[in-house]
């Protein structure tokens with residue numbers, strides 16, 4: 001299917017042929033013939049258009065734990081679709097070939113084709129992931145709506161850099177979201193990554209209040225965000241919403257423009273201790289061989305055990321602890 005260049009939402013005319021995109025914190029002022037920072041929203045004759053509407057760069061069936069989501073149907077598989085473009089420019093992006101460029105081979109699909117693909121795969125959920133889905137909000141919302149009509153759940157894996165109107169639209173048809181909260185330092189967020197801390201915390205707050213299942217990931221980058229104060233700030237903020245929000249502290253590995261050596265295991269363990277002063281469920285990610293268990297908050301027995309992507313859910317029974325019968329914050 002060929003590209004369908006559609007008119008976008010979340011913009012207004014900005015005079016002299018410019019358009020102003022209001023989807024994210026950058027609020028790009030785009031000249032005729034130009035594109036926004038994310039590369040996928042463009043000005044054509046004084047209108048904001050979407051040349052990559054429905055352009056998919058990757059499709060795979062992944063364990064839900066890879067998103068990562070640990071408290072949302074553990075052990076299940078999710079039909080995962082990726083796009084091109086991103087509104088951030090993280091210099092350690094592991095998907096930089098598709099996030100920082102639009103030259104990857106893409107296939108144009110309709111929301112219904114995603115639904116048909118997911119059904120054929122046997123998955124019960126579709127994840128919008130890999131590059132940044134929010135810059136394709138119009139298409140992702142259509143796909144989530146089609147998925148819900150077809151009885152499929154929707155998962156969003158995002159940097160959370162969407163302003164309130166787009167954020168509300170995305171969360172309306174979303175069942176679970178994993179948001180990257182990359183730092184607790186506005187300067188590093190803005191200058192090194194191109195993000196905005198306030199926009200992300202607002203997105204997380206909205207997701208929590210909307211009742212969408214929420215988990216948060218922080219990639220621990222040595223020399224960037226690996227001090228106790230940052231993780232204390234992140235975990236404290238999340239705990240004010242709910243001490244049951246799972247936080248994934250993932251180890252960075254050298255990638256793209258960063259050559260700094262990988263995050264030591266000892267750093268992740270130390271920071272997990274800091275976060276654990278605020279939150280009940282803190283997980284170490286990207287550490288091979290690390291066991292990650294979910295314990296019952298009431299009796300301490302193992303609800304879910306994980307080794308790599310091998311998952312054992314025998315400690316769960318109908319959404320309760322199989323041992324003590326307490327209701328637990330894991331959707332299964």
Ligand code: SF4
Pocket residue numbers: 021022023024025026027028035036037038039040041087135
């Ligand atoms: S979504 Fe893209 S075009 Fe719109 S403000 Fe953000 S970076 Fe700019």
Ligand code: SF4
Pocket residue numbers: 086087088089090092093094095096099130131132159
């Ligand atoms: S927000 Fe995610 S996809 Fe975008 S550049 Fe950063 S790591 Fe890559």
